[in-house]
Amino acid sequence: MGAAGSKLEKALGDQFPEGERYFGLENFGNTCYCNSVLQALYFCVPFREQLLDYYANNKSIGDVEENLLTCLADLFSQISSQKKKTGVIAPKRFVQRLKKQNELFRSYMHQDAHEFLNFLLNELVDILEKEAQAVKSDPETSSPSDKTANGPKNAQANGALKEPLVTWVHKNFQGILTNETRCLRCETVTARDETFLDLSLDIEQNSSITSCLKNFSSTETLNAEDKFFCDKCCSLQEAQKRMKIKKPPHILVIHLKRFKYIEQLGRYKKLSYRVVFPLELKLSNTVEDADSEYSLFAVVVHVGSGPNHGHYVSLVKSHNHWLFFDDENVEMIDESAVQTFFGSAQEYSSNTDHGYILFYECLGSTSNKS
Amino acid sequence: MMMHNNGNNGYGNGVMTSASPTTTSLSSSSASANGQSTQQQQGLKTYFKTPEGRYKLHFEKTHPPGILPYSHGKSVSQITLAHLKEKPTQAGSASSSGASTSGGVRNAAARLLGVGGGNGSRALSFVGGNGASKAANGTSRSSSLAGSNGSHSMLNSNYDGKGTYLMFNVGDSLFVSDLNTHDKDPIKSLHFSTSNPICHSFDPEAKDGHDLLIGLNSGDVYSVSLRQQLQDVGKKLVGAQHYNKEGSVTNSRCTSVAWVPKADGTFVVAHADGNLYVYEKSKDGTGDTTFPVVKDQNQFSVAHARSSKSNPIARWHICQSSINGIAFSSDGAYLATVGRDGYLRVFDYQKEQLICGGKSYYGALLCCAWSMDGKYILTGGEDDLVTVWSMEDRKVVAWGEGHNSWVSGVAFDSYWSSPTSDGTEESVMYRFGSVGQDTQLLLWDLSMDEIVVPLRRCPPGGSPTFSTGSQSSHWDSICPVGTLQPAPSMRDVPKLSPLVAHRVHSEPLSGLIFTEESILTACREGYVKIWVRPSNSESQSSNPEIPVGNSSKELPPLPGKTGASSYKSVHLLIYSSNTFS
Numbered sequence A: 001m002g003a004a005g006s007k008l009e010k011a012l013g014d015q016f017p018e019g020e021r022y023f024g025l026e027n028f029g030n031t032c033y034c035n036s037v038l039q040a041l042y043f044c045v046p047f048r049e050q051l052l053d054y055y056a057n058n059k060s061i062g063d064v065e066e067n068l069l070t071c072l073a074d075l076f077s078q079i080s081s082q083k084k085k086t087g088v089i090a091p092k093r094f095v096q097r098l099k100k101q102n103e104l105f106r107s108y109m110h111q112d113a114h115e116f117l118n119f120l121l122n123e124l125v126d127i128l129e130k131e132a133q134a135v136k137s138d139p140e141t142s143s144p145s146d147k148t149a150n151g152p153k154n155a156q157a158n159g160a161l162k163e164p165l166v167t168w169v170h171k172n173f174q175g176i177l178t179n180e181t182r183c184l185r186c187e188t189v190t191a192r193d194e195t196f197l198d199l200s201l202d203i204e205q206n207s208s209i210t211s212c213l214k215n216f217s218s219t220e221t222l223n224a225e226d227k228f229f230c231d232k233c234c235s236l237q238e239a240q241k242r243m244k245i246k247k248p249p250h251i252l253v254i255h256l257k258r259f260k261y262i263e264q265l266g267r268y269k270k271l272s273y274r275v276v277f278p279l280e281l282k283l284s285n286t287v288e289d290a291d292s293e294y295s296l297f298a299v300v301v302h303v304g305s306g307p308n309h310g311h312y313v314s315l316v317k318s319h320n321h322w323l324f325f326d327d328e329n330v331e332m333i334d335e336s337a338v339q340t341f342f343g344s345a346q347e348y349s350s351n352t353d354h355g356y357i358l359f360y361e362c363l364g365s366t367s368n369k370s
Numbered sequence B: 001m002m003m004h005n006n007g008n009n010g011y012g013n014g015v016m017t018s019a020s021p022t023t024t025s026l027s028s029s030s031a032s033a034n035g036q037s038t039q040q041q042q043g044l045k046t047y048f049k050t051p052e053g054r055y056k057l058h059f060e061k062t063h064p065p066g067i068l069p070y071s072h073g074k075s076v077s078q079i080t081l082a083h084l085k086e087k088p089t090q091a092g093s094a095s096s097s098g099a100s101t102s103g104g105v106r107n108a109a110a111r112l113l114g115v116g117g118g119n120g121s122r123a124l125s126f127v128g129g130n131g132a133s134k135a136a137n138g139t140s141r142s143s144s145l146a147g148s149n150g151s152h153s154m155l156n157s158n159y160d161g162k163g164t165y166l167m168f169n170v171g172d173s174l175f176v177s178d179l180n181t182h183d184k185d186p187i188k189s190l191h192f193s194t195s196n197p198i199c200h201s202f203d204p205e206a207k208d209g210h211d212l213l214i215g216l217n218s219g220d221v222y223s224v225s226l227r228q229q230l231q232d233v234g235k236k237l238v239g240a241q242h243y244n245k246e247g248s249v250t251n252s253r254c255t256s257v258a259w260v261p262k263a264d265g266t267f268v269v270a271h272a273d274g275n276l277y278v279y280e281k282s283k284d285g286t287g288d289t290t291f292p293v294v295k296d297q298n299q300f301s302v303a304h305a306r307s308s309k310s311n312p313i314a315r316w317h318i319c320q321s322s323i324n325g326i327a328f329s330s331d332g333a334y335l336a337t338v339g340r341d342g343y344l345r346v347f348d349y350q351k352e353q354l355i356c357g358g359k360s361y362y363g364a365l366l367c368c369a370w371s372m373d374g375k376y377i378l379t380g381g382e383d384d385l386v387t388v389w390s391m392e393d394r395k396v397v398a399w400g401e402g403h404n405s406w407v408s409g410v411a412f413d414s415y416w417s418s419p420t421s422d423g424t425e426e427s428v429m430y431r432f433g434s435v436g437q438d439t440q441l442l443l444w445d446l447s448m449d450e451i452v453v454p455l456r457r458c459p460p461g462g463s464p465t466f467s468t469g470s471q472s473s474h475w476d477s478i479c480p481v482g483t484l485q486p487a488p489s490m491r492d493v494p495k496l497s498p499l500v501a502h503r504v505h506s507e508p509l510s511g512l513i514f515t516e517e518s519i520l521t522a523c524r525e526g527y528v529k530i531w532v533r534p535s536n537s538e539s540q541s542s543n544p545e546i547p548v549g550n551s552s553k554e555l556p557p558l559p560g561k562t563g564a565s566s567y568k569s570v571h572l573l574i575y576s577s578n579t580f581s
């Protein structure tokens, strides 16, 4: 393990990014689902920085009851403050806390990385919201987390009744979808907004993420059994429905629905489809022509042919280098190696390493020249 | 076969080389822009409809089973067409050999070809297009080949007498197939033991000597005479000239090779490190092959070799990331490159200057091709779009939407003429095609009249601004950089819809070539399909003009309707190995 670390250091040489740490995570028996997601989150730089800020500010106000947020902050701070540049860390406290919190993750069974990510982000949001409420009920205490994360207080007060609190987790990951339904009789468009922390996309063989996103937003006709109740017509009507992205998130997390329930089999099956994902992406299914560019910075990869077993690894882009994290091991890989995780064009293939969760970061609205 | 048999709809057939009656009776639903998933589950059809008629699957070319690309993602099969005219055999005339191990075979072949006149020891078997005759050497092995041209009487096996060959790389091999035969199997395989062949190019204008370039994953480049390879029995290159030997110039992977049109024997090699090298095939390359360090990685710069003996003669530093595709305009005046950074760049080749270029909507660009008249460039890439770039306007004039995945091959159909065109300049139309990783072939019509350009046209004087770089030294002149356009906004570019969308293979596609008679599609794993154009009776316009020149680097200009007699063809002599034992 130590040798592997030095190998990575050698590979990076004088290109080793200043202040950056590349640490593998020990596996506590089928915790690769957790490790792969943690690495992706660690290298989500805005998230990491805000988490470390939170940690720094929370330490100053003394002991806080341990929760997933403090455990995660503790782990990230432990990694970032290592003297050595590479090595292995055991995320013991975090994993213990996770198992305590949710019995789903308690077993030694193979777990779903997307379920874990979803659970974790929602848990972090819950904790931050509870903290903010506690602060509100006791205005004497000024919480540093409030300052750093929740923006000006008056904005919060304005929308206090209607709008849910926007935490820094939201600011990173939350987007808004709008569900537009057009009644085919009266042409009235009913729009309903919903927030999301990640997008789960249906996939097709030999397609691209661009195409999957298009299908996600394609127009669907509601008819027959599935009519729409139009408030204006006051009756069930045929309608057209489509999902568009009203507010694109800063960090776009795309989950490929590779595990599909097959009714005939009565179980889940892994779809090994080849779904190509570009290193840069723009969303075409937005309400307004956004044209803002996203850049891929992490991929959680599922290795294996079935849903109930297998392994998770992650690919991470850090300071223009791509790294491969496989529990304790960290290696440098060439950017062109990313394409070996697209999937298989044929159903039965020896290649079982498939991109499962993609992390894109918005580069801002100006197109960047290379 | 590779096809999935889908039992419940009757579409599944083994895809033979001709359309089966059951499939032809089914109406084609493939003309919709978006091949939907339900359609993709069905078997592959053996034809597709266009306004001018049906294109039918004519031939298929593959490689022997069991040869799998050893490294996924590294070896994508590319296709090159070569047309060999009849001429005296030139075995042994190649200048030098980089493949010394095969020297014995080469010499033997040259001897057997009758260079030394008749000695009675010839025992040959002719294998034209049909590999089956390899086994038939008992009957044909004693034919005599007195004189360099020999007798043509035995060469009828070369199906229709045309010497058109298809080359495609798979794994560590480069295969050569006779284009105009039913035979699926290649007639020749060239094995590369050290690294995979990645790209290749044939020079239809080569007067003599080497006409085939092969670029390897290791960065090595070979030039050979295709004819000489076909005449040799071995699996190794013969009479090859080796460039960038042992990475003396660069260790970076070759991504694309091209002969410079109208510049007999000059060629360029693009690499994954963003550099492009210019070579001359006549030069030995024994001189100093090192170039100065690129000073500014972000700047286009050209460095010329220190010595006139050196080969390569120049290095073009184009970008920091991989160059994925290159294409010369048919007159050789301009060179277009596309790359990982998403930029199309167009250079004045003689002046070594960046003229114009622009960025994809997003993601890398993977392929590019010129229109015959040099007015338009097609690009395809990771934004799933086919982009039409206008040289006149120096900007993107249309986006073709229709692929469900990355666009891996584009080409203009230079043999197509609009059925309605009456030759007036007003209604200039272009037909082009694209293939993608969605396994689809799309055909498009481009009529510039129909495209409503929402933005004002760039003024004719909207030339790129040049930065005045100082000449640092006599061999390293920093060329000024032309203006590259940023990615256009979605709403600003007119959209095209495909005329035809047809799922042609079960694997992602990698290449596309238009010939006078057909469309060739290739998939990444090295299966090639030849779709014959609608027959004259079906076609509205039966007399397309044959343009001169190339529409892509891979498309040699096939001569017009020449009498079949003038195609007595290349001698395809494959010697059974026991001949030499």
Ligand SMILES: [Zn+2]
Pocket (backbone or CB within 6 Å): A183, A184, A185, A186, A187, A188, A230, A231, A232, A233, A234, A237
């Ligand atoms: Zn209504």
